[in-house]
Amino acid sequence: MLDAALFLTVMGMFLLGLRRPFIWVLAYLYIDILAPQKIGWTLTPMLPISLIAFLLAFAGWAISDPKAETKFTLRQGILCALLVYCFMTLQWADFPEDAARKWEWVWKALVFAIFLPVTLITRLRIEAAALILVLTAGAIIISAGMKTALGGGGYENLYLFVNDNSNIYESSTLATVSIALIPIILWFTRHGTIFRPDWRVKTFAGLLIFSCLLIPIGTEARTGLLCIGVLGVLMLRDVKNRLMYLLAAGALGLMALPFLPASYYERMATLGAVDSDQSASTRMQVWMWTLDYAAENPLGGGFDAYRSNSFTYQMPVTREEGGALVTEIQEVTDSGRAFHSSFFEMLGEQGWPGLILWLSLHALGLVQMEAIRRRWRDRENLAEQWQAPLASALQFSNIIYLVGAAFQGIAYQPVFLMLIGFQIGLSTYCRKRDSARVEAERKALREARRMAASAKPAMP
Structure with a gap:
């Protein structure tokens, strides 16, 4: 039954894409995050659905999307340079066969991150893509959160949809993704339009956030605890009443302590030793x-x-x-021990050029999101009040990722490369709107000057 449901969901998205080709982009997001072909056992593994969705996403854009306003940004250029450099290092890799296996999924993740921003040309598309990412990851998070709440967690013992310790299903990666998504979930409770933020949306979002916070407990991932602490500090910037926030956070933390298993305390104690x-x-x-x-x-x-x-x-x-x-x-x-740090992963695998490209990619993203937040936060037009909070949410997610990446080899993690695509798409969207606004103001000024000149009486 589950296999049939997954297969029909994927096929349904493929069919809907015939009418709205952007749905093929959403289908790839769904497939790449959830990996239904690994969950199913008969129908979904029959076809290379990930490759099909990947090709359809590009075909849909090539056929139906307008190309006149397509802009290639600096960060997309950095991603391209990183892609090319990764291919170059593949040629002199110390372990060619192992390197080739990793390259099989890394190139696809990088190419899609370069491509995704050119499809995010409207608010609806940006929101839809972010919603698919949150809900797809949320399916994994909710399932894992329920098992944790019922006592089924533990280090390397939390059973997920896929038990192959790869991609988002690796315990520390899932913990980092869960905490990094919380700012975006909160954004939907205030600015969502696909599902209006009524009591039902806010209730679901609250429960999803609770599940996100349970993941570091269920996986007993020490990185997850650090990410929670970083998120708590970051949110101080945007809360209105900081004292109440600190008191509430402290009270919730104390209330949670009696419910934490002894194994969790023992594992977290190693942070100080x-x-x-x-x-x-x-x-x-x-x-x-x-x-x-x-x-x-x-x-x-x-x-x-x-x-x-x-x-x-x-x-x-x-x-x-x-x-x-x-x-x-x-x-x-x-x-033969893994790097256990994205910073050292990049340094060891791609050398100093690769590390510099990777750091530049994230540093520019943090700067861009801060620039959008400051430039758009005081706008009074209702249609211009969602951009700054989304930039702030994406910035927080990026910071949490970098903290988690310091202790995990997730430099090419697809979910976070998708978030980079969202950042680039939002930046391009805002830049176009600013340019259009400036051009409209200039046109209005020229028209006013022309009208004033025509109304001026002629000299006798």
Whole structure:
């Protein structure tokens, strides 16, 4: 039944796209996030639905969308440069076969991020794409949140729709995505037009946000706790009553403590004991190895270059012996450990050029969203009051992603590349509206001058 429902949903979106080709873009967002072809077992795996949706999205734009106003932005240029450079490093990759497997999905994620902004030419399209992203990820989040609430969570034990530890289904990635989506969910409760923000929408949004906050608990992802803390600090900028916000946040945090499992406390306690936690210690060793590797290979070693790492380090271990705590030094040898950081992932795989491109991409996005927020926040026209809050939400999501990315190898994560596409689309949309407004004001001024000149009496 589930397989049939997923298959019919995808086929329905493909058919609707014959009348409204933009729906094919939405179909690709849905398929790339949810991966219904991995959830189903007979019908959905029969066809390469992801590739079909990918091709249809481009075909729909080529056939039906106006091209006159299509603008190619600097950030799209950076994405193109990153795409080309990733292909270049593929040629000298340390592990060609592993690099080729990663390239199979990375190039598609980058190309779609470059393409997505050219389709987001209206408010309805921007909102529809964001809504599909939120609801599709929300399906995974709600399911995982319910299992957490019913006691089915735990580190590497939370069962999701797909149990292959990839894409959004990786526990720490899902925790980061969940918290990063909260600002966008809040935007829909104030400015949504597809579903008007009445009590039903706000109730659903509140429950979805609650599920988002449960994901770091259910996955016991330490990164998720950091992302929650960052989101709490960021939201101080926009709340009207900061004191009430701080009191409410503190009260909710205290109320939640008795319901957290003991395993969650034990795992979060390792945040303050990096030296004695093997996972954290190993990550630091990998990062140090990556710096040395980049010094010898400044242009990068291609995808999955981490497979060549090998190191030995000493770690203090505390154990109980005869009723007393004894600390001894343990020697740990490891090899082939993943980067566990997008910053070091880019440095190791794409070298300094790739890291600079990636950092520039995100830095420019944060600056652009701040510029939109400041330029549009005081507009009185009702049609110009949604842009600044959306820019703020996308900016917060980007910051949360960068915090999560510091401890995960998610530099090419498709969901966040889609959010970059939203940022570029919103920036282009706002720039066009500003240009049209300036041109209209100039035209009105010229017309006023012409009327004044024609009404001036002729000299005798």
